[in-house]
Amino acid sequence: MQTILSISHLSKIYASGFRALHDINLDIWRGEIFALLGPNGAGKTTLISIICGIVNPTSGCVTVDGYDIIADYRAARSTIGLLPQELTTDTFESVWGTVSFSRGLFGKPANPVHIEKVLKALSLWDKKDNEIRTLSGGMKRRVMIAKALSHEPRILFLDEPTAGVDVELRRDMWRLVRSLRDSGVTIILTTHYIDEAEEMADRIGVIRNGEIILVDQKTELMRKLGKKQLTLQLYAPLHCIPQKLIAYRLELVRGGNELIYTYDKRAEHAGIIELLRALDDANIAFKDLQTTQSSLEDIFVNLMKERREPSLQEALR
Ligand SMILES: Nc1ncnc2c1ncn2[C@@H]1O[C@H](COP(=O)(O)OP(=O)(O)OP(=O)(O)O)[C@@H](O)[C@H]1O
Numbered sequence: 001m002q003t004i005l006s007i008s009h010l011s012k013i014y015a016s017g018f019r020a021l022h023d024i025n026l027d028i029w030r031g032e033i034f035a036l037l038g039p040n041g042a043g044k045t046t047l048i049s050i051i052c053g054i055v056n057p058t059s060g061c062v063t064v065d066g067y068d069i070i071a072d073y074r075a076a077r078s079t080i081g082l083l084p085q086e087l088t089t090d091t092f093e094s095v096w097g098t099v100s101f102s103r104g105l106f107g108k109p110a111n112p113v114h115i116e117k118v119l120k121a122l123s124l125w126d127k128k129d130n131e132i133r134t135l136s137g138g139m140k141r142r143v144m145i146a147k148a149l150s151h152e153p154r155i156l157f158l159d160e161p162t163a164g165v166d167v168e169l170r171r172d173m174w175r176l177v178r179s180l181r182d183s184g185v186t187i188i189l190t191t192h193y194i195d196e197a198e199e200m201a202d203r204i205g206v207i208r209n210g211e212i213i214l215v216d217q218k219t220e221l222m223r224k225l226g227k228k229q230l231t232l233q234l235y236a237p238l239h240c241i242p243q244k245l246i247a248y249r250l251e252l253v254r255g256g257n258e259l260i261y262t263y264d265k266r267a268e269h270a271g272i273i274e275l276l277r278a279l280d281d282a283n284i285a286f287k288d289l290q291t292t293q294s295s296l297e298d299i300f301v302n303l304m305k306e307r308r309e310p311s312l313q314e315a316l317r
């Protein structure tokens, strides 16, 4: 794996004295889609803003494609595209003008062919001569994405790109993200829609109270922290769980008509066969059964509830 972005011992204390980031260490690999997840106020935008040169770090070091974000500010910034969380697009400028101007800001020579390609990919081509202030909110967001792509960045930061956008734009957006990744662009995104991260990301980082508490391949994370459930639909409802079955920690739901058994996916021995035998011994018959697997969202919610680090480490072992 080749590192394209390296963050070491990065901390941020705002002028108010608030510590927004604490000793962040993170390497991003070239060509990956990395999703940064965390609750409101965790420090996601602060981290992205520091990398993009909008906020000054208090301490630590960040290099982008080998360029230090402070010593080699211009070179570092020109490799980055940013879709900020807060949109600022109420201008009289035309779509074409604003996106072309944005490219110029990064010292890149004009390239109408590239701008045309970007506008077409974002379904903005027929609006290219419109003033930005006359566009709808979703279209303005598309313009912001076009601006972020105008100078052909090698790393793209998307800070909550799909917050409040309609289904169609969301779908377009992910199509675009995938095609950018296929063309070699590295993508770092934040989202509160965890199903999106589950679908899109190669790796996931979780940030809480300014600290990165977990970074892993999505598939590994789901394998390590995911749980499976077996649901059994009973022939006759149960009033309570028989004593002999207590050890399985079953849940009785739907008025006693369903039994749920939760087990660890990693365990070699999930105990299903024994459970089925024990049910048979207890004369509990079932007419159907299904297994389901926890989503990244379930895992995330559990991680946020988790307060004690040792048990998280335990879970990852
Ligand atoms: N300019 C500032 N001065 C002081 N504190 C700030 C400033 N900007 C952000 N903070 C604080 O830093 C913390 C992290 O904010 P940040 O915007 O990075 O969070 P976030 O993870 O992006 O949250 P969200 O999911 O709501 O976008 C918050 O507690 C916020 O109030």
Ligand SMILES: [Mg+2]
Pocket: 044, 045, 046, 085, 159
């Ligand atoms: Mg934010």
